[in-house]
Amino acid sequence: MSGDERSRLGEFSARLASDDIDVVLDALDDYQSAQADTRWGVDNPYWPLDNEVRFAARDLLGRPLSDRGHERALTMMWHLAEEEDANLIADVLEAAPAAGLRETALLAAGTALAEGEEPNRRLLALVAAMVLDEGLGVRDRRNAMYALSDLDLPEVEDLLVRLSESPELKLQVFAAGCLATPLRLRVHRDLVDRLAKSWPEDAGGEAPYVRQALEGFHSIHWKDVGLHDPELRKAHEELRFPLSDEECLRAFATLLRSEDPVAVGIALDHYESSDGLRRVLEDEERADACLPEVLDRAREVLRRPMSPAEVSALNMIGARHAEPGDADLLLDVLARTDSDRVRHEAIWMARGLLDEAGSRDERLVAALGGLILDPSSFGTKETAIRILADCLGADADGVLLGALREGEPKVQATAAYYLLRTGGLDRHRALLEEVADSWAEWPPHRPWGQNPAERILGTPHSVHWEGHRLADPDLRRAHRRLRAPTVDDSYHLALRTLLDSDDQAAVGVALDHWWYPGGVVERGGEAAREPERALVLERVREALRQPPAPAELSRRYGAAAKHLTALAALDVVAAEEPALLAEVVGAATDDHVRGRALDAVAAVFGDAEEADPRLVEALGNLACDENPPLNDRLRALALLDESPGTNAVVALTRATRCPEVEVQAVAAWGLMWEETFEDHRAMLEELSASWPVEDPPWEVTRVRDALDAAEE
Numbered sequence: 001m002s003g004d005e006r007s008r009l010g011e012f013s014a015r016l017a018s019d020d021i022d023v024v025l026d027a028l029d030d031y032q033s034a035q036a037d038t039r040w041g042v043d044n045p046y047w048p049l050d051n052e053v054r055f056a057a058r059d060l061l062g063r064p065l066s067d068r069g070h071e072r073a074l075t076m077m078w079h080l081a082e083e084e085d086a087n088l089i090a091d092v093l094e095a096a097p098a099a100g101l102r103e104t105a106l107l108a109a110g111t112a113l114a115e116g117e118e119p120n121r122r123l124l125a126l127v128a129a130m131v132l133d134e135g136l137g138v139r140d141r142r143n144a145m146y147a148l149s150d151l152d153l154p155e156v157e158d159l160l161v162r163l164s165e166s167p168e169l170k171l172q173v174f175a176a177g178c179l180a181t182p183l184r185l186r187v188h189r190d191l192v193d194r195l196a197k198s199w200p201e202d203a204g205g206e207a208p209y210v211r212q213a214l215e216g217f218h219s220i221h222w223k224d225v226g227l228h229d230p231e232l233r234k235a236h237e238e239l240r241f242p243l244s245d246e247e248c249l250r251a252f253a254t255l256l257r258s259e260d261p262v263a264v265g266i267a268l269d270h271y272e273s274s275d276g277l278r279r280v281l282e283d284e285e286r287a288d289a290c291l292p293e294v295l296d297r298a299r300e301v302l303r304r305p306m307s308p309a310e311v312s313a314l315n316m317i318g319a320r321h322a323e324p325g326d327a328d329l330l331l332d333v334l335a336r337t338d339s340d341r342v343r344h345e346a347i348w349m350a351r352g353l354l355d356e357a358g359s360r361d362e363r364l365v366a367a368l369g370g371l372i373l374d375p376s377s378f379g380t381k382e383t384a385i386r387i388l389a390d391c392l393g394a395d396a397d398g399v400l401l402g403a404l405r406e407g408e409p410k411v412q413a414t415a416a417y418y419l420l421r422t423g424g425l426d427r428h429r430a431l432l433e434e435v436a437d438s439w440a441e442w443p444p445h446r447p448w449g450q451n452p453a454e455r456i457l458g459t460p461h462s463v464h465w466e467g468h469r470l471a472d473p474d475l476r477r478a479h480r481r482l483r484a485p486t487v488d489d490s491y492h493l494a495l496r497t498l499l500d501s502d503d504q505a506a507v508g509v510a511l512d513h514w515w516y517p518g519g520v521v522e523r524g525g526e527a528a529r530e531p532e533r534a535l536v537l538e539r540v541r542e543a544l545r546q547p548p549a550p551a552e553l554s555r556r557y558g559a560a561a562k563h564l565t566a567l568a569a570l571d572v573v574a575a576e577e578p579a580l581l582a583e584v585v586g587a588a589t590d591d592h593v594r595g596r597a598l599d600a601v602a603a604v605f606g607d608a609e610e611a612d613p614r615l616v617e618a619l620g621n622l623a624c625d626e627n628p629p630l631n632d633r634l635r636a637l638a639l640l641d642e643s644p645g646t647n648a649v650v651a652l653t654r655a656t657r658c659p660e661v662e663v664q665a666v667a668a669w670g671l672m673w674e675e676t677f678e679d680h681r682a683m684l685e686e687l688s689a690s691w692p693v694e695d696p697p698w699e700v701t702r703v704r705d706a707l708d709a710a711e712e
Contacts (some may be wrong), residue, residue: 005045008045009046009048009049012027012030012031012046013049013052015027016028016049016052016053016055017052017056021060021069024056024060025068025069027056028053028056028057028072028073028075028076029072030046031044031046031053031076032072032075032076034046035079050080053076053080054077054080054082054085056073056076057072057073057074057076057077057080058073058088060072061073061074061077061088061089061091061092062088065092065095065097067097067098067100067101070092070097070101070105071100071101071104074089074092074101074104074105074107074108075104075107075108077089077108077112078104078107078108078110078111079111080111081108081111081112081115082115083112083115083116083120085108085112086109086112086113086116086119086120086122086123087120087122089105089108089109089112089123090109090120090122090123090126092105093105093106093109093126093127093130094126099137099139099140102140102143103139103140103143106127106130106140106143106144106146106147109123109126109127109147110146110147110148110150113127113148113151114150114151119151119153124148124155127144127147127148128144128148128155128159131145131148131159131163132162138170138171141163141168141171142170142171142174145159145160145163145174145178149178157179157184157187157188160175160178160179160184161175161179161188161191164176164179164191164192169199169203170204170205172195172199173195173199173203173204173205173206173207173210174205176191176192176196176206176207176210177205177206177207177209177210179191179192180206180209180210180213180214181213182213182279182280183282185213185214185241186241186243186244189214189241192210192213192214193214196210196211196214216240217240217270217273217275217276217279217280219265219266219269219270219312220269220272220312220315221265221269221311221312221315221341222265222266222269222312225262227260227263227266228260229258229260229263231254232254232260232263234251235250235251235252235254235255235263236251236263236266238250238251239251239252239255239266239267239270239277239280240280241280245281245282245283245286248277248280248281249281249286249290252267252270252271252277252290255267255270256268256294256297257297261301261306261307261308261309262308262309264297264301264306264309264312264313265308265311265312265313266312267294267297268294268297268298268301268309268312268313268315269315269316271291271294272312272315272318277290294316295316295317295321297313298312298313298314298316298317299313299317299326299329301313302329302332303329307336307337307342310333310337310339310342311339311342311345314330314333314342314345314346314348315345315348317349317352318345318348318349318352319348319349319351319352320352321352322349322350322351322352322353324353324361326349326353327353327361327363327364330346330349330350330353330364331363331364331367333346334346334367334371335367338376340377340378340379340380343377343380344379344380344383347368347371347380347383347384347387348383348387350364350367350368350387351387351390351391354387354388354391354392355391360392365392365396365399368384368387368388368399369384369388369398369399369402371384372384372385372399372402372403372411372415373402373403373406381407381410381411381414382410382411382445382447385403385411385414385415385418386414386418388400388418389418389419389421389422390418393422394422394423394424394427396418397422397424397427397428400415400419400424401415401428401431403415404419404431404432404435405431409443409444409445410444410445412435412444413439413443413444413446413447413452414445414447416432416435416436416443416456417447417448417450417452417455418447420432420455420456425455432456433456433457433480435456436452436453436456436457437457437469437476439453440467440469442467442469442555457480457483458480458483458484458485459483459518460512460513460516460518461479461509462508462509462512462513462516463512463516463568464508464512464556464561464562464564464565464568465505465509465512465553465554465561465565466554466555467555467556468505468509468553468554468555470503470505470506470509471503472501472503472506474497475497475498475501475503478493478494478495478497478498478506479494479498479506479509481493481494482494482495482498482509482510482513482519482520485523487520487523487524487528491520491523491524491528492531492532495510495513495514495520495532496535498510499511499532499535499536499539500535504549504550504553504562505549505553505554507539507543508543508549508553508554508561508562508565511536511539511540511543511565511566511568511569512565512568514529514532514536514572515565515568515569516568529572533573536569537573537577537580539566539569540566540569540570540580541580541583543562543563543565543566544563544566544567544570544584544587544593546562548560548562548563548590549561549562563590563592563593563596564596567593567596567597567600570584570596570597570600571599571600571603574600574601574603574604575603575604575608578604578614578615581597581600581615581618582612582614582615582617582618583618584597585597585598585601585615585618585619585622585636586618586621586622591628591629591632594622594628594632595632598632598635598636598639601615601619601639602639602642605642605643605644608644609644609645610644611643611644611645611647611648613647615643616640616647616648616651617651619636619637619639619640619643619648620640620648620650620651620654620655622636623636623637623640623651623655623658623663623667624654624655624658624663630660630662633660633663634662634663634666634699637652637655637663637666637667637670638666638670640652640655640670641666641670646675646676648670649671649676652667652671653667653671653680653683655667656668656683656687661691661692661696661699661700662697662700664691665687665691665697665699665700665702665703666699668687668688668703669699669702669703669706671684672684672703677710681710684703684707685707687703688700688703688704688707691704
């Protein structure tokens with residue numbers, strides 16, 4: 001244990017032992033929060049102090065009933081209760097606590113009852129009484145039954161049967177769910193079946209689980225195939241719903257030893273599946289004794305002409321039970337089968353042989369390589385690539401390179417992905433780049449959600465032009481250089497090559513790399529932007545003055561890509577280039593461009609001490625221009641109102657002379673600051689008097705209310 005861990009646990013222990021109950025409760029909250037995180041597969045860091053947590057919870061439960069203290073204590077008992085805690089939990093339940101506390105107490109009761117060799121009779125009786133108490137709500141009765149449902153006791157089974165007769169559908173369904181476990185179904189299958197048939201289709205709760213349990217586990221690979229022999233059908237039924245372990249194992253042996261390939265396949269499926277043989281046996285260890293015979297039978301299936309059962313036999317042996325001597329069997333199966341299901345299971349079995357370096361059989365490597373390029377193989381090629389790459393690493397390069405050169409597009413993408421996983425980019429960069437380039441930046445397949453083209457060529461492609469393949473080879477080379485992880489003279493040359501081109505998408509890609517934090521800045525810091533700053537500003541001006549780009553150049557953003565790219569670059573420089581920003585605000589004819597430019601103005605004003613006169617003039621002109629949408633004009637006035645300093649007074653005063661009442665009112669509101677109000681009071685009152693009285697715009701009401709307040 002590290003020093004930090006000891007310190008953390010020491011501090012936690014001291015909080016648990018505190019005389020201040022709030023300190024103790026906060027510590028228990030921390031424990032519960034950490035315990036909740038264990039669902040993500042991490043340990044509770046406080047587990048070494050479980051005993052101290054338990055003692056603190058017991059102390060709280062011994063005090064007078066309180067919602068917060070007992071809630072925290074019972075939550076700890078839910079996780080940590082021991083047999084001796086049953087009476088403390090019973091005390092809480094006897095006190096008839098509020099609903100929330102009762103629910104937590106029942107969770108804790110379930111833990112305490114399960115801990116003892118014999119459950120505490122007092123607590124058991126209390127919870128059982130709650131199950132049957134029709135004065136309680138459905139939720140409380142269900143929670144009480146849940147606390148008992150895992151106990152293997154006759155009285156619990158009787159309670160479940162009684163609850164299944166409840167007129168409350170939710171209780172009925174819950175009780176049937178508890179009775180639908182494999183061992184309880186041995187006794188209550190007819191009852192559960194009758195109940196399930198009486199429910200509506202949308203009964204909810206445990207109903208889908210109950211119906212699935214009543215169907216039983218059929219098999220993995222033979223659900224649509226029937227057994228013709230009555231004796232085998234009877235054995236299959238007994239295997240799915242046995243009345244005893246002996247009957248179950250006898251039925252299993254009948255199927256396994258038969259000469260019917262489907263029956264043998266079903267038996268092998270039942271042994272391999274977690275929903276099969278072990279699930280219905282009371283003593284699961286009895287299944288382990290069958291393993292040698294099961295594996296012998298599986299290998300016999302692969303040797304004999306029982307091809308329908310091959311898929312189950314391969315799945316049974318799998319990677320876990322494969323032995324070096326199985327290689328010949330596996331090669332024979334691969335040579336004679338035309339079934340992709342069989343091939344798939346054979347590939348996974350091959351993994352067990354290829355994982356062992358000492359028993360690696362090159363014939364298997366060649367066979368899997370052949371599958372990858374076999375035109376008749378569907379759905380197994382990607383699996384074969386994965387197995388070879390995972391097992392052989394760089395030794396699989398020969399096969400994967402063949403798939404990269406000759407495979408269909410999806411196979412190419414999969415081979416590229418697994419070559420990258422084994423470090424193949426350093427070994428085969430030229431070929432991988434050539435293939436990625438042939439995909440036109442949009443790979444035909446993304447294994448595990450990953451884009452192999454990006455991993456080969458680098459990221460980002462761009463922001464607004466992702467997936468677009470530049471037609472000119474020189475521009476493609478320049479783009480590829482931008483995606484490399486370093487900045488040097490060649491990087492800046494590539495950036496300028498794209499910016500100087502006549503290709504709209506190439507210019508857009510370059511602008512994206514310039515403004516995007518994951519582009520030039522990530523590679524060389526803010527200083528790396530400087531050499532191309534003037535050229536970028538020139539391209540931004542041009543882009544925003546020009547019509548949109550053809551929609552087909554951007555898969556995601558369509559015709560808006562060009563302006564979005566320029567506006568994003570403008571955001572980076574807006575504070576340092578107020579003249580450019582003012583020009584865009586004044587010249588914009590596209591509503592979206594204008595809106596984004598106004599966003600940039602807001603950001604600039606937020607960081608400035610005094611509004612730039614050029615921005616103020618541009619906003620004033622926009623506010624008084626009758627052509628743009630009214631909302632944009634009003635927003636320009638709102639920005640003038642919020643602008644730092646007093647530069648906006650002239651523009652606001654001019655806007656009060658516009659014909660639109662809403663524009664007048666917003667401009668008037670901007671003049672009502674303490675510094676400017678008195679100078680304009682007479683004009684504002686005159687305006688107010690000219691505005692409509694009936695149903696005026698809300699902007700008018702706001703100004704009038706402020707004028708009235710000033711009079712008072």
